[in-house]
Structure formats: C-alpha cells, structure tokens
Amino acid sequence: MEKKILRELVMVSRQIAAAGLVVGSSGNISCRHGPYMYIKRSGLWLERAKISDFIAMDIKTKTVAGKSSRRPSCEFPLHAACYQAREDIHWVVHTHPLYITALMQAGVRLRWQGFEAAMILGDSPAEVAFFSPGSEALAEQVARAAAVHPVVCLQVHGLVTVGAGAAEALHRSLLAERMAQMQLLSLQAQRAISSV
Ligand SMILES: [Zn+2]
Numbered sequence: 001m002e003k004k005i006l007r008e009l010v011m012v013s014r015q016i017a018a019a020g021l022v023v024g025s026s027g028n029i030s031c032r033h034g035p036y037m038y039i040k041r042s043g044l045w046l047e048r049a050k051i052s053d054f055i056a057m058d059i060k061t062k063t064v065a066g067k068s069s070r071r072p073s074c075e076f077p078l079h080a081a082c083y084q085a086r087e088d089i090h091w092v093v094h095t096h097p098l099y100i101t102a103l104m105q106a107g108v109r110l111r112w113q114g115f116e117a118a119m120i121l122g123d124s125p126a127e128v129a130f131f132s133p134g135s136e137a138l139a140e141q142v143a144r145a146a147a148v149h150p151v152v153c154l155q156v157h158g159l160v161t162v163g164a165g166a167a168e169a170l171h172r173s174l175l176a177e178r179m180a181q182m183q184l185l186s187l188q189a190q191r192a193i194s195s196v
Pocket of ligand 1: 026027094095133157158
C-alpha cells in the first residue's frame with residue numbers, strides 16, 4: 001500500500017512537471033495515508049521525483065514521522081490543513097500554472113466552459129487573496145475554501161486542487177489550467193472580432 005502510494009506520488013510529480021504546471025523546485029504534492037501524509041521534500045524538482053523524495057508527516061501534529069535528514073516542502077501547513085478540513089480529501093496538488101496566475105493578476109474572474117469542466121471542476125473556482133507562501137494564514141484560507149470547492153486559485157501565486165485519488169486531483173489541475181488558457185483565447189478572439 002505504502003509503496004503503491006509512493007509510486008503514484010512519483011508518477012503524478014512527473015506528469016505535473018511534464019505539463020508545465022511548475023518551474024524548477026516550485027509546486028508540491030501530498031497524499032494522505034492513515035494519520036500521516038506523504039509530502040515532497042523541500043527543494044525537489046518534481047520532474048526528478050523519486051520514491052525517497054517523499055517524507056511522512058503526522059497530519060495533526062505536523063511533525064515529521066521517524067527520522068529524516070530532509071525537510072518537507074514549506075507548504076506542509078497547507079496540505080495538513082486540507083486533510084483536516086475534509087476526511088474525503090486524500091490528495092493535494094499545488095502548482096504555479098501560467099494562465100491561471102496571469103488571468104488572476106489581470107483581474108479576470110476565472111470561469112469554466114463546457115460540460116467536461118462542470119463535471120470535473122464543479123462551479124467556478126474559489127479564490128484566495130495573497131498570503132505568504134508556507135504561512136499558517138495561507139493554509140487556513142486554502143483549507144476553508146477546499147472544504148467546499150475542489151479547485152482553489154491563489155492570488156499572485158498559483159493553484160491548489162484536491163481529490164479523493166491521484167487521478168482526480170491531477171485531472172483537476174490539468175483541466176483548470178486548460179480552461180484558463182481557453183478563457184484567455186476566447187477573450188482575445190472577442191477583442192479581435194469587435195475591432196474588425
Ligand atoms: Zn506555491
């Protein structure tokens with residue numbers, strides 16, 4: 001079971017990097033396992049993830065389980081808070097997607113288009129104001145939003161998606177970014193047509 005989870009974490013990490021949702025060591029993912037969560041270590045580039053790059057932490061006490069010389073991602077409070085917010089959240093994916101972040105910085109309210117998005121992403125995403133990365137304030141706001149919405153956009157920062165499984169949380173991250181890209185293309189097309 002533990003090995004299966006770790007293999008999934010490696011696979012999802014590489015898929016996130018391959019999709020361009022993060023650059024360098026940004027972004028972090030975790031998976032619940034009983035009273036613990038496995039979370040990526042600090043400084044890891046997701047594209048280079050290995051099984052040994054994930055650290056077990058107690059969700060309640062937010063302390064590293066056992067002995068580890070490596071530090072967990074600085075966003076561990078956010079991940080722990082999401083698991084505490086809802087029992088059915090088993091995966092948390094945090095990325096820095098280009099289109100979502102750009103549209104939010106431009107003041108555009110993100111809206112999903114189409115049947116597929118409604119099925120996978122639910123209503124338009126929750127939005128959280130800017131709080132320092134890794135802070136308890138950010139963790140609290142994201143967990144509160146994630147309790148009612150599986151897709152949470154962070155001002156001047158990025159995206160958090162949650163899910164019952166790896167595929168669900170990853171799919172939401174990939175599709176949300178694609179929807180943002182589509183929204184931008186749609187806005188540009190409307191502008192081009194109206195200027196003719
Ligand atoms: Zn971040």
